[in-house]
Amino acid sequence: MGSRRKSRECALQMLFQRDFQSCALQDVFAHYWEDHQVSDEVQAFAEKLVEGVFRNHQEIDDLIKQHSTNWRLDRMPTVDRNILRIATYELLFEHEIASRVSLNEAIEIAKRYGAVDSGAFINGVLDPIAKALEG
Numbered sequence: 001m002g003s004r005r006k007s008r009e010c011a012l013q014m015l016f017q018r019d020f021q022s023c024a025l026q027d028v029f030a031h032y033w034e035d036h037q038v039s040d041e042v043q044a045f046a047e048k049l050v051e052g053v054f055r056n057h058q059e060i061d062d063l064i065k066q067h068s069t070n071w072r073l074d075r076m077p078t079v080d081r082n083i084l085r086i087a088t089y090e091l092l093f094e095h096e097i098a099s100r101v102s103l104n105e106a107i108e109i110a111k112r113y114g115a116v117d118s119g120a121f122i123n124g125v126l127d128p129i130a131k132a133l134e135g
Contacts, residue, residue: 007045015082
């Protein structure tokens with residue numbers, strides 16, 4: 001597994017934790033890293049993703065809402081919602097990462113951590129977001 005994939009998985013786990021415990025990001029980071037030993041590179045990118053999602057939360061969620069037909073954000077499974085947030089953050093702000101890489105990574109992580117149909121759901125929401133941002 002590449003370091004960026006590991007970072008995305010760590011970010012997903014931290015965002016998932018944050019959804020259930022209302023505490024400062026620094027506390028989430030400190031608690032998470034106590035139990036997970038990773039390289040400095042993995043940790044830095046994971047924290048960048050989590051901070052980016054929080055800093056741009058409204059813009060990210062608005063874009064997801066706009067492209068998630070028949071799904072309210074609060075009704076999405078927590079894992080899927082956070083995968084969408086991470087990937088949308090990447091599409092919006094991490095321009096050195098090709099959009100197809102962000103989409104493929106999100107789909108693969110959804111297959112690993114989400115429900116049986118999560119990969120297809122993630123693809124169905126992210127593909128139009130990526131196209132809208134490229135257009």
